[in-house]
Amino acid sequence: MERTFTMVKPDGVRKGLTGEVIRRYEKAGLKLIGLKMVRLSEEKAGELYFIHKGKPFYNELVEFIISGPVIPMVLEGDNAVSQVRDIMGATDPKEAAPGTIRGDFAEEISENVVHGADSVESANREIQVIFSQDELVG
Numbered sequence: 208m209e210r211t212f213t214m215v216k217p218d219g220v221r222k223g224l225t226g227e228v229i230r231r232y233e234k235a236g237l238k239l240i241g242l243k244m245v246r247l248s249e250e251k252a253g254e255l256y257f258i259h260k261g262k263p264f265y266n267e268l269v270e271f272i273i274s275g276p277v278i279p280m281v282l283e284g285d286n287a288v289s290q291v292r293d294i295m296g297a298t299d300p301k302e303a304a305p306g307t308i309r310g311d312f313a314e315e316i317s318e319n320v321v322h323g324a325d326s327v328e329s330a331n332r333e334i335q336v337i338f339s340q341d342e343l344v345g
């Protein structure tokens with residue numbers, strides 16, 4: 208059993224895609240063990256995206272992620288990290304396959320509907336940034 212962190216980004220929430228994203232994860236057999244709706248502070252956004260600090264798109268990324276409410280989630284299942292990455296599709300929607308969330312619903316790399324941790328280590332770190340222990344079940 209593996210845990211991962213994923214989040215519907217502000218564009219996904221604005222477009223009414225929250226239910227669709229959760230449906231795809233649950234259909235794949237992933238189990239929700241944490242979920243909430245929050246508006247991230249600039250500080251939290253910086254902690255979440257600290258590996259991108261200094262990159263040309265960093266400021267745009269943080270401004271976007273705090274632009275509206277997001278739906279962070281913790282999912283559990285076999286190979287949860289790679290399963291979520293597969294369900295999300297490629298970072299750039301132009302390269303994302305049809306049938307993936309980004310392939311079906313995103314138009315631009317800067318607004319690509321979902322975030323998903325890229326490793327078990329990142330997942331554990333991101334879970335700790337966004338969730339407290341008493342917000343997770345199981």
Ligand SMILES: Nc1nc2c(ncn2[C@@H]2O[C@H](COP(=O)(O)OP(=O)(O)OP(=O)(O)O)[C@@H](O)[C@H]2O)c(=O)[nH]1
Binds near residue numbers: 264268316318322325
């Ligand atoms: N504007 C812009 N945004 C980018 C670019 N590269 C990445 N991003 C954004 O930064 C986010 C994080 O980048 P990565 O961690 O490399 O991509 P990812 O792991 O597929 O996406 P996340 O699940 O959101 O972390 C991406 O989801 C994009 O929204 C870029 O070249 N330009």
Ligand SMILES: [Mg+2]
Binds near residue numbers: 323324325
């Ligand atoms: Mg990433």
